[in-house]
Amino acid sequence: MKQTGQKGGPRTLKTVTTASRVLDAVKDCDGIGVSELSDYLDISKSTAYIHLRTLEENGLLVQRGDRYRFAFKFTVLGEYARNQSPLYRYGKPEVEKLAAETDQYTHIVTEENGYGVNLYQVKGDTSVDGEYQTEKVQSQDHLHYTASGKAILAALPDERVEKIIEQRGLPAQTKATITDREALFDELEQIRERGYAYNDEEEIRGFRAIGAPIEDPSGQVLGSVSVSGPTSLLQGEQFQEHVPKLVTQSANVIEVNINMNAQS
Structure with missing residues (x-):
């Protein structure tokens, strides 16, 4: 798991940062598909799919048709x-x-x-x-x-x-x-x-x-x-x-x- 961080500053997990960017993209686009996320974050479609599926499996996103949207778990949190x-x-x-x-x-x-x-x-x-x-x-x-x-x-x-x-x-x-x-x-x-x-x-x-x-x-x-x-x-x-x-x-x-x- 890659770690990032400014020199002298606290180290952070790149995967968590990317997950946060994915969630921001879901909000900004009012739901998002794999191809759209790929273009939005300038990542491959396979990587975009993995991020979306991981967030879905953890109850943070739900898939409706070909788009992923926020799960109501966010309401609870x-x-x-x-x-x-x-x-x-x-x-x-x-x-x-x-x-x-x-x-x-x-x-x-x-x-x-x-x-x-x-x-x-x-x-x-x-x-x-x-x-x-x-x-x-x-x-x-x-x-x-x-x-x-x-x-x-x-x-x-x-x-x-x-x-x-x-x-x-x-x-x-x-x-x-x-x-x-x-x-x-x-x-x-x-x-x-x-x-x-x-x-x-x-x-x-x-x-x-x-x-x-x-x-x-x-x-x-x-x-x-x-x-x-x-x-x-x-x-x-x-x-x-x-x-x-x-x-x-x-x-x-x-x-x-x-x-x-x-x-x-």
Whole structure:
């Protein structure tokens, strides 16, 4: 079994890395066949077949016709991982209340490998439906253009933020997206001062959000809570004062519940 790794860094298994790339290909292509995987990863068809069959035999993929797709075993593993998170356990009831109070989408988000991951999402009564919100919980977000992501970045040490920027960059989603490093750090300082972050059409045109960070008893950031909705509904005092107050209150309640249970 071949091992790889940067000089001076930890050694890794090449076969596991390749298996991870195969799984990424299955997701990106919404299911994949042998020939398609061969082209996607630039490997022989026989090697592609072996990888797909191995993952199938281990319960991670299922074959439907001539294509391989994710097995529901990932659902079991994902639910287990999510349920281990105190951010999810203690945040879930609070974002449900927040959705009822604001009538908009609410989210619990955590940072992993420099991306934002949606742990939980609730639809409010007047929330706008669409594939955007469905896809959001199935993908990772860059942190610099979402309110939840910027709230997390503001709570992280500058060195960690620098590393995330180096790894993930600052790609533009809209004309309003912050793509300049210095401008981002200026924004993060403002977020620290007021306690919450804005996304003002920076991720998608016509859409706004407010997010606040959540920390554990040691001060380490666990993630954030946010509310998002169309600009026609999140405007004026609603956007500048009312929703930010509700979001920060929810973040505070989640923190208190986490901290109290950590000490019990």
